[in-house]
Amino acid sequence: MDPSASPLRELRADALFDEAFLGQLAALSLVAQRIVSGRQRGERKTMKTGAGIEFADHRAYVHGDDIRNVDWGALARLNQVLVRQYEEDEDLPLQLVCDGSASMGTGRGLKYRQARRIVAALAYIGLANLDRVGVSTASASHYTSLPPTRGRSQIFRVLDFLRDAPLGGGTDIPAVARRLVAEARRPGITVIVSDFYDLTGAAKALDMLRQRRHQVVCVQVLDRLEYDPAQLSMRGDVTLVDAESHSRSDMTVTDGVLQKFYAAHEQFCQALSTRCRSQGIPYFRIDVRDDLPDVVLRVLRSGGVLQ
């Protein structure tokens, strides 16, 4: 793909999607093109049978079946009324979910920024690959979505959508999963970019999506300054305010407490990773300071986001 022909040239850089980011997107699209080279549009097969050309299977005729699909040869040979089934050729939608809960806004909003940039990059690559790409941001208090769309030029809408995406509310990944399941006409690839700061909800959501045949990819965006004792400058008696519930808790923060918090955080992330891997869900742990192209390429290479 010729980068000069990229619609990114027409984009206006801002704080979220600055010139460097837009340049990275252009480069990423070229790299992604190589990764998916040789594949044609619409070659992604679904497990459904339908109105395709390639024969898939036979089944018994039932009342109401199209008479044109009756395999007359089989009837003649086997004296059974069978109906031919064909593989339905369709492209799987790529659904990108960006966590818009308030916990993503702590630490000067670096997590939310990184998450939106990852989503934007994946969306651009998907659109460049002529996939149907839907984007949504969600929290317990809001849910906004950009319906699945196709075509490289739709990147304008995607970026505008992400730029204006609200931030606030609690992390409620199960609710997001329910919305995705309800809205999706057919399951697709669902990339969830979040900090997954939900002790029990994340597992439930992943189970739900898997049950509905969604191919889920988890991208956990974290800020090291928020959990690493070496980075935290917090000591002494502190009132902790939860960014999502605004609940206040007085506590005395000591080095021991910090180390225990770090261990607990690592344990939490490890549990999430183990859960994902046990279900075959690609899991990526991203820091807000990680280089964006590396992050995207890691996701692309190992995640099956692009077929």
Place this chain on the structure above:
Amino acid sequence: MSLLSLSWTTLAALFAGLALPLIALYLLKERRPVALVPFADLWLKVVRTHSARQPWLRFRRLRSLLWQLAMLAGLLFALANPSFDGWSGQPRRYIAVIDASASMLAPSSDPQRWNTRLDEALSQARDEASALGARDRGALIIAGPTVRVVQSLGSAREVADATRKPITAAGAGSLKEAISLARTMTAKSPTESWLRVWSDHEPREALREAWEGCAHPSTTCTWTRVGGATPNPAITVFAARRSRRNPALVDLSAEVHNFSDRPIPLTLHIASGKIPLREISIELAPDEYERVSLKGIDASGEHFTASIQPIDGTPSLPGVTYDDVAFAVVGPRARLRIARVGDRPNLFLDAVLLALDAELELVSMSHEQARRAPDHLKSFDLVVVDASDAPAPLVLPDTTALFFDPYAAPERSFPIARLRSIRRPRLSARPVDHPLVKGIVFKDVNIAAATSFAIGEGDRVLLKHFDEPIAVTRTTEHGEWIVIGFDPIRSDLPLRVAFPMLLSRVVERLSPPPAGVAPRIEAGRRTAINMRDLDLKLQAAAITIVDEERRPITRATAVGDTIEVTLPAPGIYQVVDGGRTLGRLAVMGHGRAESDLRPAVDTTTIDTADDAAPDEGSHAPWAALRWPPFAVLLTLIFGSLLLESRWFHQRRTV
């Protein structure tokens, strides 16, 4: 145990006052810094586990507060300078005597630290008293115009507190009496004693008699001179009196002294009340004085003020101000009470009496009224009995009297016998040696008729018709009778100069001479005052002295014509008897000694054993602080506070 610097009540109040802010600061500190975290549930999970294992963390803040409160209590306790009986050794006795004469108001030796010499002395006494032990006893005696024991034998803290009481200095100090009292206090002490005297005067003069008692071997006597060399011009004398020649005029005298080592130009202002009288520029050489006498000043007021001020364009006068102003009074002019007894108007007589240059009170009454009130006539200085044709007997007042033609009714009787009636007498031109008529010319006075008298022993002739006396004087038990043997109305005498001159001589003869200079009264010093010296006549035994705003100052009981009063401050005072002002007193604020402020700073311990000259000795024979471990305790407390503060903030830094 006792506290030397603070009382237990003060200590408790201080602790409460400082602990409350400390607790308040802790409560404010409880407003912890707020940290916004994305995943508080995970924090709570961790902290609950952590706190469960270390419950003492919950009490850490309270423990810190209690620690700091304990440090505060310890600090205050140390500052209160506790002392235990066992530490103090034998009880000692400390007597501080401070001169409170007016000169102690002069600048101190270190004006940056103390305003006046009195402040300097009080401050030093306070420092020394604060160093006394728990069992030591001290006293503070102020030698002002009167000796005042501000603090009798008490604890060190009580003596130190006494030095903070308001103490005024005025007049001359009574150091001798104060030292005698202090000596008595120390003499009763079986243990070590220290008699301290602060004054800005040389010790010699006061020492001679008062210091003898300091010979006790266990008593240390120290005399400290306070104050620096201060140049000071002063009014040392200011007096006023009525002029001998004319009591309506006043003679003033002032003396201005330069108590310094450099020439000082100044202006002497003299005023009567608020009316300026004179302004005299003077330049005084070092130690020079100048007397200014003003005679015959026509001043309506009875009190005068002299003040010295810098000449225009020069800075203010050096030294103290209490001797830059002085007051003087003159007594009221004597007032004669004259009664004219007559049944007819006598304009000639009234006009002459009222025209006299004298303070007169003229009362007219008839012969009948006079006869009915003989006692009333006694209250008059002079009774003029006019001629009367009525045959009734004349009144004979028990006071000095002037009779005109007592035999106008021939049948009337009169103590001076009548010789005969003379028609158209001719007054002899020969001079008569009598002060009433000496130099007065009666020649050619036309008289219609007169009576000649048969004079007795002691009678003196004033006027004669040839050799027959027609005017005589007789000295009686109650005064003097002046008897004129003719009626002036029936002569042309009232038209002559001789008539008012004769009456003027009579009035002058009755008027007392003006008083001399009023006695000097110094502020704060008990002074006996003879009221006659002030031209005052006391009507009652008890009088009141009020100031110019008529605020009562003191009461005094007269013994004869003398009263004894102590007036606190310089100024003009009124002598009041039953609401009526009798006269005024002028009080000087100082003596000459209080104006000479030049003694140098020195501290001298008098070795009373050999009565030798003052030796340079120890300023403080007793140690200032006899239990230094308190310094260690203070250091430990401060150190603990610093460590606690460091720990506390280390834990709570966010």
